[in-house]
Amino acid sequence: MSxxxxxxxxxxxxxxxxxxLNAAIANSAAYGPFLPISGGTVTGPDPLQFNSRLQTNNQxxxxxxxxxxxxxxxxxxxxNGSSTIPxxxxxxxxxxxxxxxxxxxxxxxxxxLYVTGVLNAxxxxxxDGIYVQLHAAAPTTVLDxxxxxxxxxxxxxxxxxxxxxxxxxxxxxxxxLGNMFGGTFGTRLTANATxxxxxxxxxxxxxxxxxxxxxxxxxxxxxxxxxxxxQGREESYALRIADQFGAAAQWRSGIQIGSYGAQWPISATxxxxxxxxxxxxxxxxxxxxxxxxRQPDFTGVGLEGGGFAYRWDGGQINPGTNGGNxxxxxxxxxxxxxxxxxxASHRKMTAAVVASGGANFAIGDLLxxxxxxxxxxxxxxxxxxxxxxxxxxxxxxxxxxxxxxxTARSYNAGNTYGSGLTLTLxxxxxxxxxxxxxxxxLGFHGATPVAKQTGVAVTxxxxxxxxxxxGLIAP
Numbered sequence: 251m252s253x254x255x256x257x258x259x260x261x262x263x264x265x266x267x268x269x270x271l272n273a274a275i276a277n278s279a280a281y282g283p284f285l286p287i288s289g290g291t292v293t294g295p296d297p298l299q300f301n302s303r304l305q306t307n308n309q310x311x312x313x314x315x316x317x318x319x320x321x322x323x324x325x326x327x328x329x330n331g332s333s334t335i336p337x338x339x340x341x342x343x344x345x346x347x348x349x350x351x352x353x354x355x356x357x358x359x360x361x362x363l364y365v366t367g368v369l370n371a372x373x374x375x376x377x378d379g380i381y382v383q384l385h386a387a388a389p390t391t392v393l394d395x396x397x398x399x400x401x402x403x404x405x406x407x408x409x410x411x412x413x414x415x416x417x418x419x420x421x422x423x424x425x426x427l428g429n430m431f432g433g434t435f436g437t438r439l440t441a442n443a444t445x446x447x448x449x450x451x452x453x454x455x456x457x458x459x460x461x462x463x464x465x466x467x468x469x470x471x472x473x474x475x476x477x478x479x480x481q482g483r484e485e486s487y488a489l490r491i492a493d494q495f496g497a498a499a500q501w502r503s504g505i506q507i508g509s510y511g512a513q514w515p516i517s518a519t520x521x522x523x524x525x526x527x528x529x530x531x532x533x534x535x536x537x538x539x540x541x542x543x544r545q546p547d548f549t550g551v552g553l554e555g556g557g558f559a560y561r562w563d564g565g566q567i568n569p570g571t572n573g574g575n576x577x578x579x580x581x582x583x584x585x586x587x588x589x590x591x592x593x594a595s596h597r598k599m600t601a602a603v604v605a606s607g608g609a610n611f612a613i614g615d616l617l618x619x620x621x622x623x624x625x626x627x628x629x630x631x632x633x634x635x636x637x638x639x640x641x642x643x644x645x646x647x648x649x650x651x652x653x654x655x656x657t658a659r660s661y662n663a664g665n666t667y668g669s670g671l672t673l674t675l676x677x678x679x680x681x682x683x684x685x686x687x688x689x690x691x692l693g694f695h696g697a698t699p700v701a702k703q704t705g706v707a708v709t710x711x712x713x714x715x716x717x718x719x720x721g722l723i724a725p
Contacts, residue, residue, distance in 0.1 A: 599640070613628065
């Protein structure tokens with residue numbers, strides 16, 4: 251309680267006795283503006299200690315200039331000495347909640363701590379509903395690997411009783427009762443929240459500044475603790491992405507590495523996806539499968555193409571009837587009703603010339619089409635493109651008709667996406683199909699591979715023998 255109340259020269263940090271506070275509460279006419287509490291009594295133990303100004307009942311706080319707001323409550327303490335109490339949470343500065351909750355709140359809920367902020371007309375700036383900062387400002391000596399953990403926010407939802415579920419038909423006709431969540435985060439835009447820039451359910455940041463050193467840097471870690479012993483009966487996923495029934499808009503990408511509006515995040519010495527062995531066992535890692543893409547149909551088309559299950563620069567795997575198609579460069583292996591076809595049937599985009607320069611572009615803008623082509627603006631004036639450079643060339647068995655529409659993938663320094671650009675594309679065809687070009691032996695129709703037949707006499711018998719050795723004709 252800061253300031254001076256007539257007759258009681260209280261200042262912030264001064265001890266306050268129950269008798270004095272009760273006298274002030276009883277004399278609301280004199281102390282009401284300073285102490286917005288009425289009715290009731292306060293009991294000891296004395297002295298009461300308040301280290302902050304208390305504001306209740308919608309008391310106004312007006313800020314001006316660079317002067318920071320005095321907190322509504324400041325429960326701070328200096329913590330000294332030494333504690334040998336075992337347990338991760340043995341010492342608690344503040345406890346809020348209940349140790350005997352028998353409330354029936356169906357169908358509602360009870361929040362042990364509820365933080366709310368209603369931002370009305372005139373608000374601006376940034377807000378944090380809850381902000382926690384742990385700052386190791388001085389060096390210390392950590393005795394072993396079980397100490398020295400700084401956890402800004404920790405949470406545990408635990409159950410030690412049955413919620414009414416039964417074992418009869420569990421995992422088949424009975425699916426259990428009770429749901430445990432360690433944490434839920436979310437954002438929500440109502441119909442009035444229009445033209446927002448971003449909507450991010452959860453962001454995890456790391457910041458190891460120059461001069462620091464760290465052995466393990468991990469953005470998100472999902473771990474079974476060492477007492478974990480039971481797998482989910484119906485579902486068991488370390489990471490799942492799903493929509494509730496009724497959701498009317500799906501994700502454009504399930505997982506995306508990198509962003510057109512940011513720099514590439516993976517080191518040149520790193521891997522985009524990697525499965526490794528355990529460091530404390532000699533057992534070989536075992537899984538039922540690798541990447542399973544059997545159930546989805548890849549028939550949609552996105553801003554950068556479609557129809558493929560897996561794609562890389564110069565090749566792709568395309569599911570479809572009879573097993574689909576595997577494309578590597580100009581070559582392709584395509585399944586058919588009778589077997590398979592091997593051919594050089596694909597074409598590569600080798601040149602891109604501006605057909606219509608569009609508007610609002612800047613040098614350096616990235617654009618793509620739905621054939622896998624990516625280009626960058628290299629020349630133009632007044633927002634109109636005059637030249638582009640190929641960043642990634644697409645491949646296609648059936649190239650599109652010119653001109654081809656390209657879509658801006660990054661906005662420029664003016665925070666503007668260009669539009670209306672079309673390009674005339676040139677595609678180059680494969681003209682050769684070579685089998686066994688570098689192989690020392692070759693065989694057809696199940697024949698044992700043999701070396702290239704050389705020195706074959708120009709006789710029917712010799713040619714017959716050579717073809718027979720290759721497996722091209724029957725003996």
